[in-house]
Amino acid sequence: MDAAAPKPKENMGEPLPRIDGRLKVTGQAHYPADLPTANIAYGALATSSIAKGKVTKLRLDDARAVPGLLDIVTYGDMDKLEKPKFGNSGATSIGPLHDRRIFHDGQIVALAVAETFEAAEEAAQLIRAEYEEEKPTATFDSPGTATIPAAGRSPLFKEDVKAGDFDAAYAAAAVKIDQRYSTPTQHHNPIELFSTTAYWQGEQLVVHEPSQNVTGWKVELARQLKIDPAKVRIVSPFIGGAFGSKGPMTPRTAIVAIAAKRLGRPVRCVTSRMQAFGTQTYRAETRHRIRIGAGKDGRITAFAHEGWEVTSRPDPYVVGGTSATGRMYDYGSVLTHVSLVQADRNTPGYMRSPPETPYVYALENAMDEMAVALGMDPIEFRRINEPKTEPIGKKPFSSRSLIQCYDQAAAAFGWAKRDPEVGAMRDGDWLVGMGCATAIYPTAVAPCAARVRLTVDGDVRLQCGSHEIGTGVRTVAGQMASERLGVSIDRISVEMGDSSLPPAPVSGGSISTASVCSAVLKACDAIRTKLYAAATAEGGPLAGSRNAEFELVDGKIMAKSGASAKVEDVLKAMQVGAIEEYAEFAPKGATPEALKKLYAGKPEFHGGDQDEDSVKYAFGAEFVEVHINRYTREIRVPRIVGAFAAGRIMNTRTARSQLMGGMIWGIGQALHEATEIDRRYARYVNRDLQDYLVPVNADIKDLQVILVPEVDHAVNPAGVKGLGELGNVGTAAAVASAVYHATGKRIRDLPIRIEQLLV
């Protein structure tokens, strides 16, 4: 059996190959900067060389002298438009050309537009800004930071969760730890560069840009340009990796749209890799203090998690992962507090598992330390503290298969063969370490619309304004239609990534499969209802039978009695060429405004810790083996095993690939990824793929993903829990645990590097 296509177990769909696979291997998948556009002009950004101050003068003469230069958009040219807004669809409130103030290094100061890419680049590099410069504040511990409580600053982080009397329980605990952890600045670095192509057809604006949120962007761009959202179309048929970076729109989009309007021709601006570090979002650096108290029996009685996160001066971006860490185990008492630390930086944004990646790393590293302090096996320690209800609101988990994940992953990994003594395992010149950690990600779902058409020829056309960022959502949406309508997948076409399609929520928070499939399910069931009604009507081929007894298989309505009718014949009898249904799905607990908000690009999220009846999370367990060279301290990860349970698995192939990619991301978090900051200038230093390290092929060897069967009808009609952000949670803690096991060194600051193991 091919590892890429795991055999489906209970409640799992077939490992169908991606329906857009052929397009992707032949170069015919058109990403936004690939879409053919006639008579295009090229834009290039000029960005600030300081992080704080004011632009006093912009010298444009040299740039204007470049042959082929067409226009320069800069200060004054955006004044009649609205400033960007910080929020779900907007990356930042900084309007770089609305305001001569500089809030961060690499802030846009102008857009040069020319006949060729080369001329645009040349002109942009000749634009010279003069500044009134101030001393910038770079990050934690830099002079000039301001620290504020995070709770209530963002609709996504309402409160610091707590339960019981932590102080008393911690004071009384027999065994306790009090440790600090940190995670670095990281940039998403999808391989597709960020780009905007804009053109006007009369009053209609068309924008080709990689986006995880075409509906939200349509509305936000229209607001900035002061035009009707119906006059804006965002087109993003394929997205070359996103990881959160293409969720919120950045200020560049409106600037390029204005350039296109001024010139009366299409303008394309592809941001350089280096400029993306300052003009897009990123994962901010975090710090953590964790205190855990337990009895000698290993039962936790007290848990405190304090977090600090860097953000920009104007925007209170917060991830606040204590909502998840505070609910992970049966702690007894919980105390949490999250603070924002403001500095002269661009506004951070969502990056794959935004709250959980840093916060669960800290929790799970602390859990491993606690197990060591107790002299317990780390799996046993977690088993003892497995909760019946979550400790904050005492709500049940809709489903929780964490222990099954640990058991299956431990068996596959061979945990029983691990010698628990530190430094006891060797492989020649390599110290061997083995570690494990828990993965958790909230299961959310949002309203979504979809249109499905079944034709008399047996073809299905599915339209939904969601986004194919590589998750396989096109394939699984098609698979849902295939299952419900009894039509082979090769007869199904799926259109996504266009704001003129039925609206879908932002493809973030691992909600897409659940939300899109729930809407597709609803549309398909409406088609089924019409088919059944026609088939069973008086004079119909199945007159007299009851609906519940039917299935749709291979283009036929099959009754339990054995009678059947071709769908084609039913449609002909109805005298129609097609049945088309437009469905709007709203999750349980949605407000009366929920669908209106979907069309306005501000979808409600439900699930996670927000529901009344239960809390909803997906879980996993990851096991890592590290080899550390005894002389050079080079760290390798020859083996990693993860077991995950995430409700209904639509397609075992795409699910495994996402989890695998997540686990490799986790290895990157542990060992590679960090954006270095020059504290003197508040400037990112390693702004390219040579110096910003990400895992490459040679970094990964044996990797095993185990899909653990789980049924959960409470999460959404499709029964699906998202797993795109589950795989990379906990991995870094598992690596840290393995490094400790190999060397006896507890590394608390990521990434783990050779130099930390040499001292």
Added chain:
Amino acid sequence: MSQPSALLTNGLSRRKFMAGTVSAAAAAPLLASRAEGATPVAAEAKLRQPLVTSLRINNQAYELSLDTRTSLLDALRDHVGLTGTKKGCDHGQCGACTVLVDGKRVLSCLSFAVMNEGKDIATVEGIASTDGKLHPMQQAFIDHDAFQCGYCTPGQILSAIGCVNEGHAESESDIREYMSGNICRCAAYPNIVAAILQAREETRGA
């Protein structure tokens, strides 16, 4: 830098080269004759004059008028319309722009288009059979789900074909090492290795 000689040996005729003194100036300003009284500014201005360049891409001949600074990558994408080849960094660090030039893998973002006159360039659009049958490496990438977003995939596939033909796909560890110039941010690496193992034999014969 020895650009002028590179230009000459890369198939540009001497006559074309001289006719396009602009390109000489572009490549090596020292060659711009001061005796002719050309000021550096004038030489600069001429530098942006387009140069007619002939490229053979996927067995088809193209004559393009290009700024001499145009990379092979931008020539393919913006001037020929073959957008299958991707720009991921423009610095030769990610591998997304990998094409085959005379059968060898080349980072098209690090190669000026004009340096490729007379060479055979193969891109992802040109490796399937004319009857639509996929190259074994393309099929193997689908079979093993060796991509997610698909953006690095054209470069991975061309690089994989080059890797096999170089003789660097003899073992799994060799494949991992010699495919490490192609970053896959979705991290489909184990699947890419499996795909190359599947297509290795057929690719050698292709």
